[in-house]
Amino acid sequence: MPPDCYTNLSGAKYNLTLLNFCLLSNRSMKKIIFLFVSFFLILPFCDATAHSSLQKKVYEGWKAGVASTIITPSESIWLAGYGSRDHPSEGTLNDLWIKALALQDAKGHQSVLVTMDLEEIPKSLSDRIRDQLNMKFHLSRAQVILNVSHTHSSPVLEGFGDIYPLDSDQTIKIKKYTDQLVGKIIALVGKALHSMEPVKLYSGNGITRFQVNRRNNNESLLTSQTELKGPNDYSVPVIKVVNGSGKITAIAFGYACHNTVLSGYQYSGDYAGFAQAELEKAYPGTTALFFQGCGGDQNPLPRGTAAFAKQYGQTLAAAVESVVEEDMHELSPQLYTSYKEIKLPLSTPPTKEELQELEKRFSGYQKRWATRQLDQLNRGTPLMTSYPYPLQIWRLGDQVMMMLGGEAVIEYAIQLKQIFGQHIFVLGYSNDVMAYIPSSAIINEGGYEGASSVMTTDLPSMWASDIEIIILSQMVQLSKESGIPKIEFGLTK
Secondary structure, rough: OOOHHHHHHHOOOOOOOEEEEEEOOOHHHHHHHHHHHHHHHHHHHHHHHHHHHHHHHHHHOOEEEEEEHHHHHOOOOOOOOOOOOOOOOOOOOOOEEEEEEEEEEEOEEEEEEEOOOOOOOOHHHHHHHHHHHHHHOOOOOHHHEEEEOOOOOOOOOOOOOOOOOOHHHHHHHHHHHHHHHHHHHHHHHHHHOOOOOOEEEEEEEEEEEOOEEEEOOHHHHHHHHHOOOOOOOOOEEEEEEEEEOOEEEEEEEOOOOOOOOOOOOOOOOOOHHHHHHHHHHHOOOOEEEEEEOOOEEEEEEEOOHHHHHHHHHHHHHHHHHHHHOOOEEEEEOOOEEEEEEEEEEEEOOHHHHHHHHHHEEEEEEHHHHHHHHHHHHOOOOOOOOOOEEEEEEEEEEEEEEEEEEOOEEEHHHHHHHHOOOOOEEEEOOOOOOOEOOOOOOHHHHHHHHHHHHHOOOOOOOOOOOOOOHHHHHHHHEEEEEEEEOOEOOOEEE
């Protein structure tokens, strides 16, 4: 209790004898009675003031708000992720969600993490969402992360290109769903911002090992292999949000692995959906948010059944729980956000003659890709030679989060951790998922991630061979602007 609340009382002299007390005048007696009555009336106020002051001291720092809503379509829509599907969805295995975690530091700086059970988010849609968030809540691109889980059991969105054989009915449904999705995200962020309360933030890293490097391990021979080849990054980054009552209100966690256990026709969040549900069951009243890492070349293996999806979800949730239940690193209430888009070069685009040959040779989505490029050339519009690629950094106290667009492969997480330390969080699939982002080695090797997957995108050609150097050097530059030190030979520089 603050000592100045009791100044009058501690300054009074109470060494009167019984005789002196009895000889006091009525006027003096009234003064003493007044002092005692005043003390007992003021005491509860002093306690309340002291408690309020203590609360302010403890919780003056982070504020956070969290919100979530279901985005499972109410009608049958074509599912994204697999070109081999031949008809729209058939029911729901488990619901799809979008979730938002709003943060505010001691100086009032704000940011919002939005996680989505979606396969990807095209630039046109991402820009539309972020523009509206800026207009309505004054949030810049630096302050917003839009991360998709990359579940291959979510609906196609408007702006995906023409990989899927959609008729006019599906096109109308997809546009309607996409428009509704935008509205839900804007409302969700508003709800998270308006529900902010004093909290403490903690971070930590766990580990689990069901990701398999799909380029260097043959899936069909998996049961007979005695060792798996990498590279891999098995880390499970975790952020815990705890309110003033000591209750965990949000757990944001990630993993670098494709959400491709399932390939059927039901809506599902795949293993990430099961993991979120498992954590919310373990911590009632808590919102669990999953963010995807650099899992472009990582698959959950073996796969193919709902039982496997549930198994991996429970495995991931257990890894998160092991972090949450131990002592985590408390983050000071300082928030820094930065963002930029760089011109990421493409290789030399195909000529009109080459596209005409591809159009004749292929069918399905490859043929549609070649036709689209030809149509652009015939309109007199040159094919693009670079792409505006998004890079982003958040610093929550001393916890660094680095966000990359596209389907970045695991080498990017490994390289960034070698530069900045193993404690950093690296997210892929953020803000714009335009294509695979292969390493230089994968581009030289070719294959799906390095070359042929370009026909599933709007890009006219594969990436130039030096994009890995460009992305890493630009992240280093952005980190300098963010005040984040590099780690070289175990020393901070």
